[in-house]
Structures are given as structure tokens and as C-alpha cells.
Amino acid sequence: MTDWNNFKFIDLFAGIGGIRIGFESVGGKCVFSSEWDKDACKTYLANFGETPFGDITQITADQIPDFDILLGGFPCQPFSIIGDKEGFNHETQGTLFFEIERILKEKQPNAFMLENVRNLTAHDNGKTFKVIINHLEALGYTVYAKVLNALDYGVPQKRERIIIVGFKDPILFTFPDPVREKEKKKLSDILEDENSLDPKYWVKDYIKEKRNFKMKKEIARPFISHENVGGAITPHHFSCALRAGASSNYILINNERRPTERELLRLQGFPDDFKVVVSYSAIRKQTGNSVAIPVIKAVAKSMINALKQYYHGTKNKS
Template structure:
């Protein structure tokens, strides 16, 4: 397999990096703003990411083949509506990706974001993003992919945007066969410490509101806005800002740190160096590694000319 280089922007704890390293990529630069995420990243990759991307000159970034970024989505600037196309993305973190692509002109990029990006502001935000990427000379492809289809027991839908300078033939990966997908039972730890178990009153309250009282264990349930408890044979999407008991296993306990990492497809040797609340936030902000690996493999197939 040919080696290629990439940069890891808005790196978090390195989920996207893991996916691209697994198909032969080498990271030459990373950037992350959050100090706790940087601590986890350093423990696992041996490097502390550069800080705030808005303060980094694109000229100082080493040359690379593919730009990667799970960029945070903030609303786009109203200024753009008054000042035209060039200023539409000002003040957003997408603008940082745009200026680096403009300066470095890599062969390709892959961006990841929440599914709702496609609907934000009646689809205008997404249209602006695609238009700006195409204006830089890239052939752009986008699709919503679900982590459930790629082997982890978590329903997590994310928009993936990829682009190539050359007009290559690219297709998004297809779901893996059901028999190869992990089930909840495959990711659960045995002999879990009692600190993960919820108080009896929480447990009883959840069980009373459980939609299907005879649902087979193990299951994962979450509480929706209306307060009803729905069991599933998979986890709902891990969320950075979710309440402590947002998802519970068998309505008895919270998932452990390792179980949350497994729900995102992280390897068993991934080091946990921050407290529970922080790893919960980091997993919620991260990506399902098998989804990224599948996209990375298809991108490489498309760019057969990578040196």
C-alpha cells in the first residue's frame, strides 16, 4: 500500500487519524483547541497538537496529501450576505479549512460533521460550504453515513464531505454485512465497578417508563425529550453535552470509559488518561473509527496516483 501524508484538524482525541493511519497514512500536523483532548491525544499518538487553528499561518503547515477535519459547525456570518461570496464564511471554523486548502492545495480532503449541517438554515449553510469547496477547484462528494452500518452498535449519522483536485471516480463505502457487525454484548465489560450503577430510584423510575418491559437484555436505553425510555439493541449517538444518565445499559448503569470508546470503534489499547466526565465528552465529540477507515480506503482507491 502506498504511503500518504495527512493533517488532522480539529483533531479531538484522534478518531479520524486512527481511520487514516489504518490504511497507510502518516500524520504530519495536528491541531486541537481543547487541553483535555490534547492530553488524551498526546498519550495515544506521542504528540501534543498545535493549538488554536485560527492563529496558525497556513504557510507554516508542512506539505501533505489529504486534509482531514471534523470541524465544529457554527452558524455562518451574516456579513457574507452583505459583502458577497468572499466573506460568506468569515468568522466560522470552516473558513480555517478553506484558507488552508487555498494555500496548500492538497490532492484531497475529508470533512465530517453532524447530519443536521445539511438542514441548517434551510440547507443554505451546506450549499455555501459545497460552493466554496468547489470554487477552490475540488470535485466534491457528500453523503450521510451511519456508524451502525459499519460494525459498531451505535446509531450515529454524520455527513461526510470528500473532495479531490483530480476528477477521480469515487464512491462512498457500502454497509458491511449484518453478520460482521458488533452487538451490544460484544462491547460490554464484565465485573463492572459499582460506581457505574445508578441509584435505585433512578433505575426504578426508568424501568417504570420503559416502553417495552420484556425487552431482551442486554439493551441500551435513552430518555427522550418527552421522558419516555426506549430500549434498543444499540446505543443512540454518544453526545458530548449529554446528561449523566443519558444512556443506560439495561437501565441499571452508565457505560464505562472503555465501553464508550468501543461504541466508537476505538482499539482496545487506546489509553484513557482523563476522568470519566472528560472521556464521556471526548467520545461524544469524536467519530466512529470504522466509518472513517472505510471512507479512507475508498479515497485511496480513487487516488491511485498518490506518491
């Protein structure tokens, strides 16, 4: 029986390892990782001492060591629902979720945790999400899902993501409560000393003037403003969700400068000893694609507590 103080997991669609850090914090050991983006692999290697395997579609289940928990922040391409003549089993083929389904089916781990954008729940009027849950349950898993906001778990970033958790046995699971206010980091806690920053982070004067002119309300410093698709400038004492494909001035600190690499990492809860070995634009993309680590840590802790309770507590007494 697995000792849930010391378990094995795999890190699929690994990015720069945010989910890995979360599950290592509760005793997990990563035995396999997969990521195809070359820059993300450079960052992963620098921080974990290993290069992830490449394209998951080219990896067979027998190439993956045995493990206890599957982890994945999988990209969501639109699902094309094939007609009844093809049957239910074909609904996920052609999507990257199918790769997760395939590995779960062949390896039968005790549990999994998947992360995705909030909009997954609404895509195609909820049909996409329903297909995912149905397929996970059809594999025999007890499945739980909830949208969690990074703001509630200690980082100053409004980032809502759907977390899907599943267990091979009928385990009772509750998503973690938000942390107390005094445990939440403020924007001022994650900002670097501006006196020591490279001038390259400051935007041109005309951009500052435009942002200040379009900002409709006064707000105490420090703040982060972002420009929405309609051109409106909204300031907050937290960041909006970091995005991989956003423009270089998508978010600005005090309408004056772009966040540094370290600040972007801190907004996602990465530790300060996390190494930066790629360009600024690559880090912007990588943090935008990553996860808020405090959310993952909280979910990991709740999952391991539920597994311990079932396998070493309730189940043995029944």
C-alpha cells in the same frame, strides 16, 4: 507523484484522534495536528506521542508541513451570510469552516475529508451546506457528500454524520457500502464483564425504578436505553448517538448502569489498547465529540482506492 500506499495527512479539530486512526489504517502518516481542548490534547498525547498545536485560527499555512490529504471534523457554528455588497468570498468568515477553506486554498492538497453532524445539511434550510459545498468547489475540488450511519459499518451505535470528500482532480468516487451483518459488532460484544466493574457505574435505585416504569416495551438484555427531551425511555440493542453535552444518565445499560470509559470508546470503534488518562466526565465528552472509526476507515479505503485508480491507473492510460 505521491505513493498512495504511503501518504501524508493533517488532522484538524483532531479531538482524540479518531479520524487519524482511520487514515493511518490505510497507510497515512500524520504530519500535523491541531486541537485546542486541553483534556483532548492529554488523551491525544498519551496515544500518539505528540501534543496537537492549539487554536487553528492562530496557525498560518506556512507553519503546516506539506501534505496530501486534509482531514477535519470541524465544529459547525451558524454561518452568517453577509449581503451581496461584501461578496461571496466573505460568507464563511467568522466560522471555523473558514480555517479549512484558508488552508486548502494555500496548501492545495490532493484531497480532503470533512465530517460533521447530519443536521448541517438542513441548517438554515440547507443554505449553510450549500455555501460550504460552493466554497469547496470554488477552490477547484470535485466534491462528494453523503450521510453515513455508524450502525451500517460495524459498531452498535446509531450515529448519522455527513461526510464531505473532495479531490483536486476530477476523480470518480463512491462512498463505501455497509458491511455485512456478520461483520457488525453486537452490543454484547462491546460490554465489559459486570462482575469486575467498579460499583460507581451503577445508578441509584430510584433511577432504575423510574427508567423501568417509563419503558413502554420489553426487550431482551443487554440493551441500552436513552431518555429523550420529552422524558420517554426508549430501549434498543444499540446505543443512540453519543453526545458530548448529554446528562450523566443519558444512556444506561439495562436501565442499571452507565457505560464505562472502555465501553464508550468501543461504541466509537476505538481499539482496546487506546489509553484513558482523563476523568470519566472528560472521556464522555471526548467520545461524544469523536467519530465512529469504522466509518472513517471505510471512507479512507474508498478514497485511497479512488486516488490510486486515477493517478496510477485510469489517468496514465488516457
